[in-house]
Amino acid sequence: MNRRTAFLTTLAVTTALTLTACGSEEPDAPAKGSGKETLSTAPVSSAPASDGRPAVELPSDLSYTFDWPKTGDKEKDAVLADSEQSIKAVDQAIVNQNALDKAYLAYYEGEAAAQTQQFIQAYVDAKARVTGKYRYYNSAVQVRDGGEASLVYCEDQSKAFDMYLKDRKVNKTPVTENSYVLYTTQLRKNDKGVWVITKLLSERGHDQCRS
Numbered sequence: 001m002n003r004r005t006a007f008l009t010t011l012a013v014t015t016a017l018t019l020t021a022c023g024s025e026e027p028d029a030p031a032k033g034s035g036k037e038t039l040s041t042a043p044v045s046s047a048p049a050s051d052g053r054p055a056v057e058l059p060s061d062l063s064y065t066f067d068w069p070k071t072g073d074k075e076k077d078a079v080l081a082d083s084e085q086s087i088k089a090v091d092q093a094i095v096n097q098n099a100l101d102k103a104y105l106a107y108y109e110g111e112a113a114a115q116t117q118q119f120i121q122a123y124v125d126a127k128a129r130v131t132g133k134y135r136y137y138n139s140a141v142q143v144r145d146g147g148e149a150s151l152v153y154c155e156d157q158s159k160a161f162d163m164y165l166k167d168r169k170v171n172k173t174p175v176t177e178n179s180y181v182l183y184t185t186q187l188r189k190n191d192k193g194v195w196v197i198t199k200l201l202s203e204r205g206h207d208q209c210r211s
Contacts (some may be wrong), residue, residue, distance in 0.1 A: 002055035052192045054103040056088045059095060062130065064088065064119040067137040068153070075143045079187060082107060083151055091117060094123045094130055097165075112197045112206070132160035133169055138208060142176075154209035155181045182206035 017098050064087070068080045086107035093101035099121040123129060135156040143149045158175040186199040 006133055027136070051083060053082075053194060054089070054106050056085060056092050056103050058088060058092055059131075061132070062091060062095075063133045065135040065190055067135065068139040072140065073143070075149070075189075079141050079143065079149045079151055079195045080139065082102065083153075083185070083187075083197075084136075087134075090120065093120045097124045097127075099124055106196075108197050109190075110198050112200045115200070127165045128162050128163060130160060131163045134160050136199045147150070149187045149189070149195060151183075151185045151187065153183055154206075155183060156209075157181065177205040177210055180205060180209040182209050 008196050065082070066080075066084050068084070070077050071080075086104065089101070089104035089107055093099065093104045099117050101120070104116060104120075105113060137156070139153040140149065141149065141151045156179070158179040161170050161172055163170045182203045184201045185197050187195045187197050190196050
């Protein structure tokens with residue numbers, strides 16, 4: 001699997017949440033890397049706090065490409081910007097091994113927050129975290145009256161993997177169609193002006209993300 005290994009599969013099925021989904025291994029899938037590789041310690045990169053939003057600090061072995069073009073609409077672009085930070089904030093919680101990390105809780109509430117906490121806790125219990133390169137693309141955002149919005153987007157996890165903290169070895173695995181995930185999120189604008197996620201669903205291997 002890419003990014004998430006077998007210990008998270010059950011959680012993904014029961015919660016229908018794949019914030020950092022993995023591809024299932026297939027015998028004929030092209031090999032990715034040469035097995036387990038040791039990751040050296042790297043300096044931390046950060047996004048400073050702004051406008052009441054929390055700072056997010058991540059190790060430099062994690063990188064993100066957001067191919068989300070600006071729409072020119074102030075609210076739509078704010079949804080995209082807050083969604084970028086919400087993704088990074090979850091990974092910060094995983095890196096920090098803290099299922100109650102304040103940064104991601106600033107971007108998730110209700111059902112989405114409960115599911116995300118479960119997801120992060122699975123990494124904490126396994127003493128593992130994420131590493132690698134992530135790409136987000138094919139975004140479609142809609143803003144409705146009453147401070148509600150939806151965002152649909154794809155994630156490419158083909159270069160993203162799990163790393164176990166004890167030996168800092170990266171589990172590099174084959175790429176499959178399930179390495180590409182379609183996400184559908186529901187958001188609302190809170191009283192601080194932040195677009196927070198209230199619901200999050202995903203579908204692996206969706207045609208929209210493999211085209």
